[in-house]
Amino acid sequence: MPRRKAVKPSRTRGRGHKKGRGAGLRGGRGNAGSHKTKRIMYERVGRVWGSHGFKRPQTVVHANNAINLKTIEENTDAWVSEGMATKKGKVISINLKEMGYDKLLGTGSASQAYKLTISAASAKAVEKTEAAGGEIING
Numbered sequence: 001m002p003r004r005k006a007v008k009p010s011r012t013r014g015r016g017h018k019k020g021r022g023a024g025l026r027g028g029r030g031n032a033g034s035h036k037t038k039r040i041m042y043e044r045v046g047r048v049w050g051s052h053g054f055k056r057p058q059t060v061v062h063a064n065n066a067i068n069l070k071t072i073e074e075n076t077d078a079w080v081s082e083g084m085a086t087k088k089g090k091v092i093s094i095n096l097k098e099m100g101y102d103k104l105l106g107t108g109s110a111s112q113a114y115k116l117t118i119s120a121a122s123a124k125a126v127e128k129t130e131a132a133g134g135e136i137i138n139g
Contacts, residue, residue: 065101065103066103067096067104068104068105068106068108069107069110069125070109073111073112076092076112090113091114091115091133092112092114094114094115094116095117096117096118098117104118104121105121106124106125113133113134114129114134115137116135116137117137118137121136
């Protein structure tokens with residue numbers, strides 16, 4: 001294998017004298033000047049500069065806290081023992097609104113009759129609950 005010659009250290013780094021100083025000739029260090037001189041690098045990326053879109057105020061934004069029928073099925077026994085749900089005969093009454101839930105979703109199945117109090121419920125959730133002999137109360 002051929003040996004490489006050692007490169008001698010240089011003050012100018014092969015750029016002459018004044019043009020090699022600092023980052024002036026390359027339009028700044030890093031991404032500086034990318035909106036002007038280095039625009040070609042960013043043209044394929046899309047909109048990079050300036051503000052885009054609209055951000056809704058946090059006072060208006062409200063995320064639903066949803067619960068599935070499957071989760072209710074899994075936790076019913078624990079809720080009854082803790083006193084968060086009541087059982088009268090075959091019907092189990094659960095106030096989901098007090099528990100902090102906003103919407104009932106229909107994933108899973110209802111094997112027992114539930115009397116659920118909640119603000120909103122999907123059509124599938126209502127259908128499955130009523131098919132099991134329960135009801136949903138908008139509260």
